[in-house]
Amino acid sequence: MKGGLAVALGAAAIAAAPLVASTYHVLLMLPFMAYAVVLLGLNLLFGYAGLVSFGHALFIGLGAYTGAFLTTHAKIRSLEVILLTAAALGALVAVPVAAVCVRYVKIYFGMLTLAFGMVFYTFVLKFYRLTGGDEGTPFLRPSLLGRSLDAMPKIDYLVGPYYYYSLAVLALAALGMWRIVHSPFGLCLKTIRDNPAKAETLGIGVTRQRFYAFVVSAVYAAVGGALLGPPTGNVDPTLAYWTHSGSIVFMTLLGGFTSFFGPVVGAFVFIYLQSWVMSVVPYWRLIFGAMLAAIVILAPDGLMGFVTRRRPALAGRT
Amino acid sequence: MILEAVGLTKLYGEFCALDGVSIGVDAGEFVSIVGPNGAGKSTLINVLTGLTRPSAGTVRFKGRDVTGAGPAGLARLGLARSFQLVQVFPDLTVLETLQAAVVARLGRATRLFASLGRDREVQTGAREVAELFGLADKRHVPARQLPQGDKKLLDVASAFALKPEIILLDEPTSGVSTADKTTIMNTLVAASKQIGLSAIVQVEHDMDIVFAYSDRIVALHQGRVLADAPPAAILADQHVMDTVIGRRAETPRAAAC
Numbered sequence: 001m002k003g004g005l006a007v008a009l010g011a012a013a014i015a016a017a018p019l020v021a022s023t024y025h026v027l028l029m030l031p032f033m034a035y036a037v038v039l040l041g042l043n044l045l046f047g048y049a050g051l052v053s054f055g056h057a058l059f060i061g062l063g064a065y066t067g068a069f070l071t072t073h074a075k076i077r078s079l080e081v082i083l084l085t086a087a088a089l090g091a092l093v094a095v096p097v098a099a100v101c102v103r104y105v106k107i108y109f110g111m112l113t114l115a116f117g118m119v120f121y122t123f124v125l126k127f128y129r130l131t132g133g134d135e136g137t138p139f140l141r142p143s144l145l146g147r148s149l150d151a152m153p154k155i156d157y158l159v160g161p162y163y164y165y166s167l168a169v170l171a172l173a174a175l176g177m178w179r180i181v182h183s184p185f186g187l188c189l190k191t192i193r194d195n196p197a198k199a200e201t202l203g204i205g206v207t208r209q210r211f212y213a214f215v216v217s218a219v220y221a222a223v224g225g226a227l228l229g230p231p232t233g234n235v236d237p238t239l240a241y242w243t244h245s246g247s248i249v250f251m252t253l254l255g256g257f258t259s260f261f262g263p264v265v266g267a268f269v270f271i272y273l274q275s276w277v278m279s280v281v282p283y284w285r286l287i288f289g290a291m292l293a294a295i296v297i298l299a300p301d302g303l304m305g306f307v308t309r310r311r312p313a314l315a316g317r318t
Numbered sequence: 319m320i321l322e323a324v325g326l327t328k329l330y331g332e333f334c335a336l337d338g339v340s341i342g343v344d345a346g347e348f349v350s351i352v353g354p355n356g357a358g359k360s361t362l363i364n365v366l367t368g369l370t371r372p373s374a375g376t377v378r379f380k381g382r383d384v385t386g387a388g389p390a391g392l393a394r395l396g397l398a399r400s401f402q403l404v405q406v407f408p409d410l411t412v413l414e415t416l417q418a419a420v421v422a423r424l425g426r427a428t429r430l431f432a433s434l435g436r437d438r439e440v441q442t443g444a445r446e447v448a449e450l451f452g453l454a455d456k457r458h459v460p461a462r463q464l465p466q467g468d469k470k471l472l473d474v475a476s477a478f479a480l481k482p483e484i485i486l487l488d489e490p491t492s493g494v495s496t497a498d499k500t501t502i503m504n505t506l507v508a509a510s511k512q513i514g515l516s517a518i519v520q521v522e523h524d525m526d527i528v529f530a531y532s533d534r535i536v537a538l539h540q541g542r543v544l545a546d547a548p549p550a551a552i553l554a555d556q557h558v559m560d561t562v563i564g565r566r567a568e569t570p571r572a573a574a575c
Binding site: 182183190191197201203205216 | 367369388389390391393394398399401405406407408409410414415417418419421422423426427428429430431432433434435437440473476477480
C-alpha cells in the first residue's frame with residue numbers, strides 16, 4: 001500500500017514537473033525517463049536473474065540508431081513505428097547474443113556481453129555510410145501519434161508533447177515489467193538467481209529462463225535508447241561505447257538492484273547529480289568514481305536499501 | 319520396476335566411485351542405500367538423478383533410458399530429489415519456493431505476462447504442500463531465516479511439490495537433531511501417501527531410521543553392492559553389519575575397476 005502510494009506520488013510529480021520546474025530541469029527529465037526504461041529491463045537481468053551485463057549499450061545504441069536511420073534515411077517519422085522497430089530489432093539482435101552469453105555466468109557472462117558491445121561499437125564507428133561514423137546520424141523530430149509537430153519550437157515540443165509521450169512509454173514499460181516480475185516466469189528467474197542447481201532439480205530450465213530475461217532486457221534497452229535520440233537530435237557512437245554500459249550498471253547500483261524501482265531512482269539521481277557536479281567541477285568522473293566505491297562498500301542495496309531496510313525495524317516496534 | 323540401474327560405473331580419474339552397480343526400485347517401495355563414507359552412495363544418487371553422467375551403465379526410469387537426461391529433464395519426467403547439504407532459495411519465502419516448484423511441474427515457467435497471484439492452481443498447490451509439511455505458519459518467512467530442520471523440510475517439500483512418482487533423498491535427516499529426525503521422517507512418509515508417491519529412495523546414515531522405515535536396504539561398499547535385502551535379512555547378516563555399520567571402510571582405494 002505504502003509502495004503504491006509512493007509510485008502514484010512519483011508519477012504525479014513527474015507529470016506536474018513541466019508546470020512547475022525550470023525548463024532546464026524539465027529537459028533533464030527526458031534522458032531520465034529514457035534511462036528509466038532501459039534500467040527496468042536491465043534489472044530483470046541484474047536484480048532478478050543475477051547476471052551483470054557490461055554490454056547493454058549495444059541495445060541502447062541499436063535503438064537510437066534505428067530511430068536516426070528511420071527518420072533520416074527512410075523518411076519515417078512516426079515515433080510509434082520507431083519504437084516498435086527498435087523493440088523488434090533489439091529482440092532480433094538479442095537472440096543470437098543471448099544464446100551465446102547465457103551459457104556463462106558471472107565474469108564470463110559480463111566479459112562476453114562487453115565483447116559483443118565492442119563489436120557493435122566498432123560497427124557503428126566504421127560503417128560511415130550507414131551510421132555517419134564518429135559524427136553520428138541526425139535523429140529528426142519524430143511525429144507523435146500520427147501528428148507532425150515540426151512547426152513547434154524545439155523546446156516547446158520537448159517539454160510538452162514529447163515529455164508526456166516519454167512518460168506514457170515509461171508508465172507502460174513499468175507496468176509491463178511489473179507483470180513480468182510477478183509472473184510465474186519472474187518467480188522462476190529468482191530461483192535461478194538464488195540457487196541454479198536447486199532450480200534445475202525442480203525442472204526449471206536455467207538457460208532458457210536466462211535467455212528470455214536477456215531478450216526482454218534488450219528490448220527495453222532498445223526502446224529506451226530510441227527515446228534518448230530526439231532530445232539531442234543526434235545519435236553518435238558514444239551511446240554504444242562500453243563506458244555507457246558501465247554508466248547504466250552504476251545507475252542500477254546507485255538506486256539499488258534489489259528493489260523494483262531502485263534502478264529508476266538511480267537513473268534520476270545519476271542524471272541530476274551529474275549535471276550538478278559537472279556545473280561545479282570539471283572532474284565529474286572522479287567524484288562519481290568515489291561515489292561508486294562508497295556505494296559498493298557502504299550501501300550495497302543502493303539508495304532504495306535505506307528505505308527497505310528501515311521497514312522491518314519499524315514493523316517490529318509496533 | 320519404476321527405476322532401474324544396470325552396471326553403473328563412475329570413475330573420477332583413477333578413483334572408482336561406482337563399480338558396476340545394479341539396483342532396481344519397484345512401485346510402492348521405500349529403499350535405503352547405506353554404506354560407510356566413500357562407499358559411493360552420493361555418487362549413485364547423483365547418477366540416478368541425472369546430475370552426474372556415469373562412465374558406463376544405464377539408468378531406466380519407467381522403462382525409458384534416461385542416462386544423462388539432466389536433472390531438469392528428469393524432474394519433468396517425475397523423478398525428484400533433495401540434497402545432502404540443504405538446498406534452498408535464500409531470498410524466497412517458503413510459499414514462493416513451493417510455488418516455483420508447482421509452476422515448474424505445470425510447465426508454466428515461461429509464462430512472462432501471466433499473474434502468479436491469480437494462478438489458482440499454483441497458489442493452492444503450494445499451500446497444500448506447505449500444510450502437508452507443517453510449514454503453513456512460516457509460509458511468508460524467507461528460507462534463509464528458517465531453522466535448519468525447517469530448511470531441510472522445505473528442501474524435501476519443494477521436491478514433493480513436483481508430485482513426482484519417485485523421490486530420491488540424499489540424507490534427509492543429516493545435520494538435524496534426533497528429535498527433528500523422527501518428525502521429518504514421519505512428515506515425509508505421511509506426505510508421500512498423500513500425494514500418491516510410488517517410491518522413495520534415500521541415502522541415510524542413521525541406522526535406527528533406516529531399519530524403521532525401509533522395505534529394502536541396499537548396502538554399498540567400495541563402489542559395489544554388498545547386499546540388497548529386506549531389513550530383517552540385513553540384520554541377520556553379520557558380515558554386512560560389520561562392514562557397513564561396525565567399522566569404517568578399511569583403506570582408501572585407488573584400484574581401477
